[in-house]
Amino acid sequence: MDILFLLIPLSVVLVLAILAGLWWAIHNDQFDDLEKEGERILHDD
Amino acid sequence: MQEMTLDKMTAGQGVPPATAAGMAALDDPLEWPTFGRQDRSDAALWDSHLLIEGMHCAACANIVERALRSVPGVLQAEVNGVTGRASVKWSADMTRPSEWVAAVHRAGYGALPVTNAEALAERRKTQRLALWRWLVAGFCMMQVMMYAAPVYVAEPGEMTPDILHLMRWASWVLTLPVLLFSCGPFFGNAWRDVRRRQVSMDLPVALGILIMFVVSSAATFWPHGWWAGEVYFDSITMFVFFLLTGRLLETRLRNRTAGALDDLMQRLPASVERQLPDGSFERVSVRRLRPADIVRVLPGEAFPADGELVEGETLADEALLTGESRPVRKEGHAELIAGSYNLASAVLMRVSRTGQDTRYAQIVAMMEQAATDKPRLAQLADRIAQPFLLFVLLAALAAVAYWWQTDPARGLMAAVAVLVVTCPCALSLATPAAMLAAAGALARCGVLTRRLQSLEALAGIDTVVFDKTGTLTNDRMQVGSIRVRAGWDADRALRLAASIARHSLHPASRALVAACPQGSETVGKVEEIPGQGLLAETAHGQVRLGSARFCGAEQAIHAQSQVHLADARGWLATFDLDEDIRVDAAESIVRLRAAGLQVEILSGDRPAAVERVAERLQIGRVTADSRPQDKLAHVRALQAAGRHVLMVGDGLNDGPVLAGAQVSVALGQAAPLAQTRADFVILGSRLSAVVSLLLHARRTMRIVRQNLAWAAFYNAVCIPLAVTGWINAWIAGLGMALSSLLVILNAARLANIRD
Numbered sequence: 001m002d003i004l005f006l007l008i009p010l011s012v013v014l015v016l017a018i019l020a021g022l023w024w025a026i027h028n029d030q031f032d033d034l035e036k037e038g039e040r041i042l043h044d045d
Numbered sequence: 046m047q048e049m050t051l052d053k054m055t056a057g058q059g060v061p062p063a064t065a066a067g068m069a070a071l072d073d074p075l076e077w078p079t080f081g082r083q084d085r086s087d088a089a090l091w092d093s094h095l096l097i098e099g100m101h102c103a104a105c106a107n108i109v110e111r112a113l114r115s116v117p118g119v120l121q122a123e124v125n126g127v128t129g130r131a132s133v134k135w136s137a138d139m140t141r142p143s144e145w146v147a148a149v150h151r152a153g154y155g156a157l158p159v160t161n162a163e164a165l166a167e168r169r170k171t172q173r174l175a176l177w178r179w180l181v182a183g184f185c186m187m188q189v190m191m192y193a194a195p196v197y198v199a200e201p202g203e204m205t206p207d208i209l210h211l212m213r214w215a216s217w218v219l220t221l222p223v224l225l226f227s228c229g230p231f232f233g234n235a236w237r238d239v240r241r242r243q244v245s246m247d248l249p250v251a252l253g254i255l256i257m258f259v260v261s262s263a264a265t266f267w268p269h270g271w272w273a274g275e276v277y278f279d280s281i282t283m284f285v286f287f288l289l290t291g292r293l294l295e296t297r298l299r300n301r302t303a304g305a306l307d308d309l310m311q312r313l314p315a316s317v318e319r320q321l322p323d324g325s326f327e328r329v330s331v332r333r334l335r336p337a338d339i340v341r342v343l344p345g346e347a348f349p350a351d352g353e354l355v356e357g358e359t360l361a362d363e364a365l366l367t368g369e370s371r372p373v374r375k376e377g378h379a380e381l382i383a384g385s386y387n388l389a390s391a392v393l394m395r396v397s398r399t400g401q402d403t404r405y406a407q408i409v410a411m412m413e414q415a416a417t418d419k420p421r422l423a424q425l426a427d428r429i430a431q432p433f434l435l436f437v438l439l440a441a442l443a444a445v446a447y448w449w450q451t452d453p454a455r456g457l458m459a460a461v462a463v464l465v466v467t468c469p470c471a472l473s474l475a476t477p478a479a480m481l482a483a484a485g486a487l488a489r490c491g492v493l494t495r496r497l498q499s500l501e502a503l504a505g506i507d508t509v510v511f512d513k514t515g516t517l518t519n520d521r522m523q524v525g526s527i528r529v530r531a532g533w534d535a536d537r538a539l540r541l542a543a544s545i546a547r548h549s550l551h552p553a554s555r556a557l558v559a560a561c562p563q564g565s566e567t568v569g570k571v572e573e574i575p576g577q578g579l580l581a582e583t584a585h586g587q588v589r590l591g592s593a594r595f596c597g598a599e600q601a602i603h604a605q606s607q608v609h610l611a612d613a614r615g616w617l618a619t620f621d622l623d624e625d626i627r628v629d630a631a632e633s634i635v636r637l638r639a640a641g642l643q644v645e646i647l648s649g650d651r652p653a654a655v656e657r658v659a660e661r662l663q664i665g666r667v668t669a670d671s672r673p674q675d676k677l678a679h680v681r682a683l684q685a686a687g688r689h690v691l692m693v694g695d696g697l698n699d700g701p702v703l704a705g706a707q708v709s710v711a712l713g714q715a716a717p718l719a720q721t722r723a724d725f726v727i728l729g730s731r732l733s734a735v736v737s738l739l740l741h742a743r744r745t746m747r748i749v750r751q752n753l754a755w756a757a758f759y760n761a762v763c764i765p766l767a768v769t770g771w772i773n774a775w776i777a778g779l780g781m782a783l784s785s786l787l788v789i790l791n792a793a794r795l796a797n798i799r800d
Contacts, residue, residue: 004208008192008215015188015219022180026173033125036106043107 070328071142071158080158081133089138090120095131095146097124098155105154112152116145131156179289182227185219186282192216193279206268213265216278223282224258227289244434249441250288253464257281260457274454277461280777284465287785291478317342317349320393331399338396342387350399354379357392360551361385372551389551390573437467437764444768455770462767466777467760476749478792483745486796492727492738499724501749503708503742505689509637509735510680512694513648513655514624516712517662517732522553522606523625524560529618538618542610544568545581545590553608554579554590556622578608586613624658633732634662640739643688647676647702676702693735694723710735741798748795752788759784 025031070076077083081093097109106124113122113133118140124131133145142158149156192212195204228251235251238244261276318326320339331349334340339355342348348361358376362385372388375381381394441460448456480501484494494500511517527535543561546554548571569582578591589596589611596611598619606622634644645666648655655669668679680702683690692706703709703723711723712732727734763780766772772780 001205001208005211008211011188011191012215012218015184019181019184019222022184023177026177026180031173031176032169033106036125040107 071146074137076158077137077142084134089136091135091137093133093135093142093158095133095149096157097131097149098157108152109149109154112148112154113145116140116148119145175289175293178227178229179286179293182223182282182286182289185223185227186279186286189216189219189278189282192219210265210268213261213276213278216276217262217265220258220261220278220281223285224254227285228254230292231285231288244431244438249434249437249464249467252438252441253461254281254285256457256461256464260461274458275773280465284781287781291785291789317346334396334399336396336399339393340396341391341393343391344387344389347386348381348383348394350383350396352381352394352396352398354381355393355395357390359387359389359392362388437463440467440764440768444770447768448770458773459768459770462770462772462777463764466763466767466772466780476753478789479745479749479752479795482792482795483741486798487725487738487741492725492734494725499708500742500745502689503691503724503739504746506642506691506708506739508643508645508683508688509691509693509739510645510647510683510706511664512692513646513650513658516693517630517646517658518624518626521559521625522556522622524556525621525623527618527620530616533617535618538610539620541566541583541585541588542590542608542618542620545571545579545583545588548581549573549579553606553622557608557620588612588617624654626658626661627732629731629733631662633736634664636733636736637739640736642739647671647679647692649673649676673701677705680706691739693732710738737798741795745795748791752791755787755791756784 077091077093080095081091084090084092097105109131110122110124113119113124113131116135118138119133119135121134122131122145131149135142135145146156192215196209196212231247231251231254234247238248257277258281260274261278261281263270264274264276317329317331317334318341319329319334320326320341326341334350340349340352344359354375354377358374360372361375361381362372375392383398441463444459444463445456448459480498483500487494524539527539529535529538539557539561543557544566545568546557548554548568567584571579571581573579574591574595577595578589581588581590590608593607593609596609596616598609598611598616608620608622609616610618610620637644643666644664645668646655646659646664647668649671650669652669655667659665659667671679680690680692684707690706691708691710692703693710693712694703703711708725709723710725710727712727725738727738759780763772763777767777
């Protein structure tokens with residue numbers, strides 16, 4: 001079970017990395033309009 | 046898409062379309078800073094904001110975006126389907142605002158410059174911050190749960206102390222961002238309340254979180270110290286996540302409805318033609334007008350200020366300001382009112398009062414006066430919450446005191462359980478969650494809510510008072526019965542009349558054209574004789590269309606509007622003009638009665654016209670010929686007699702009475718200012734929306750009562766259990782979450798409007 005001593009801290013780091021990714025997404029307008037992008041596929045160009 | 050465009054065209058009646066002149070005002074560089082910002086690095090680049098009207102879905106956003114991008118000189122265009130805003134980056138060297146605004150119009154949408162871009166950017170910033178706080182809490186919660194779950198399921202002795210310690214450490218690290226960042230608003234508000242010596246929902250929340258975090262940290266870092274009990278990191282993060290979810294949904298929905306309302310206030314910057322000393326005209330912004338200026342007002346334009354006529358004669362549409370449904374003749378030195386529309390021909394006016402001094406502005410001030418008399422239901426809710434929260438804090442203290450001698454640790458956890466289990470969520474969410482869900486559903490079907498509290502008042506309404514002009518009826522007229530000379534048939538007379546009427550903008554002419562759009566008679570020269578009618582050369586010889594005297598017809602005895610047609614041999618036909626009652630008016634009134642409501646008409650129009658509409662709709666209680674202050678007095682009298690009044694109106698002159706009634710609804714074609722005063726605004730022209738709104742409000746209050754009853758029951762059961770130590774922190778957290786969830790799910794039933 002010694003591997004847990006590595007995996008648990010690693011999971012903490014992973015969560016922080018994912019949070020950083022979310023921060024980037026929010027501040028790049030990714031969440032501003034959730035419906036428009038979904039319907040873009042229905043348009044020709 | 047076709048349908049939406051049609052919708053928009055009908056909705057635009059009463060407000061003149063964006064005239065070429067109005068669009069030209071957009072090209073005045075002085076106007077640019079009011080709806081945009083100059084690029085810092087390149088002075089020729091502007092970042093401007095538009096409000097797009099008539100967008101119903103995300104597909105529309107894409108269409109508008111494409112239309113904007115297709116204009117050379119537009120470098121960037123972003124359209125947000127939710128808020129209806131567009132941001133356009135354009136180069137002043139290559140294009141002008143009127144060009145890309147015209148592109149939006151061609152795509153079938155309305156576009157208005159947004160003057161409050163700064164406030165908008167601010168709102169977006171806070172929205173993003175709230176979303177970020179919620180995501181941090183949600184993500185950390187999930188991971189903390191992962192660390193907590195093994196502890197719950199493991200048999201004693203299965204987990205070694207060092208693994209346990211490590212998991213607590215990891216939980217602590219991930220709880221830290223939740224505590225320091227996501228909980229910011231709770232701690233901020235709680236601290237503010239402590240300083241101001243008041244209690245709010247956030248104080249027990251902050252206290253509970255803080256105690257849980259302190260004892261959990263103590264257990265993590267000093268496992269053999271004074272607190273060797275459990276850790277509650279999972280409870281903290283879950284608790285915060287649920288709280289933030291509720292608040293995020295609340296602000297989302299609120300911005301959606303409030304944002305849509307702000308939009309209605311935006312109108313094109315009006316510009317006018319001002320006469321220069323040499324007699325020529327220049328186009329200037331209305332803001333530059335001064336008393337004694339001479340301005341030329343074209344047909345279809347609104348008069349920009351109060352003043353008097355100096356040259357020419359015309360018809361003015363003052364329906365929105367005085368309630369007079371028929372166009373008013375303006376000749377000689379007639380008085381002109383700002384905000385009314387010039388219908389017939391170009392005239393010169395001398396400005397006497399501008400801006401805040403105009404009658405229009407005075408009516409607005411009157412509305413504000415009336416608005417302050419509103420009962421404040423929100424304050425009542427606060428008054429109940431205050432003692433409850435104090436009671437919760439006292440109960441927590443009592444729990445500590447009760448256990449202190451025997452088991453301080455248990456006492457502290459009992460206190461936390463009290464604070465958490467009574468989480469004001471259920472109580473504080475009970476009302477807004479239901480009301481917001483209702484407001485959201487209403488917004489989706491075209492009813493905007495300005496004050497959430499009005500839903501409560503609306504559910505208690507027993508009297509509905511309708512304004513007539515523009516509410517029960519459309520602003521335009523409609524051809525009713527037709528009488529013709531022997532030997533002619535009505536169709537042929539109508540065709541001839543419509544062919545001539547095509548050459549005039551008079552409302553009666555427009556009614557004729559609407560009745561027979563394909564009027565195909567060949568018509569030669571048409572001369573408009575102001576105040577009398579039209580003189581036309583046709584295949585049938587010289588034909589007159591107009592008033593009774595002009596056509597040699599007998600004067601009608603009743604007050605009904607009529608148009609007459611005459612040829613060389615004299616009278617030929619008479620067309621009765623009726624007011625065009627909205628299609629769904631009769632049905633809506635029947636449904637309102639079925640719902641147990643008393644229906645009345647209150648109008649500023651002539652008694653005869655009002656009576657006729659009342660008769661057709663079978664409304665018994667009618668008050669005609671009322672000025673704005675009379676209307677307000679009438680509603681006050683009803684209220685004094687114990688009635689709860691819903692006022693449905695549209696015009697500016699309804700403003701005071703809209704604000705004075707318990708609840709007010711404005712129809713979307715109304716003047717923008719009246720809309721901002723009304724509690725609800727119905728976009729489009731369906732009166733049936735009033736019925737849906739009312740029934741939905743009643744349903745909303747039923748659900749609010751259910752929610753409050755549940756919250757009361759839940760607290761009554763849980764507080765004693767928590768004080769006596771029967772509930773530990775995580776069960777308390779779960780109870781809190783489930784109780785809030787139940788309340789939110791119950792409220793979500795309101796997301797659909799049942800008709």
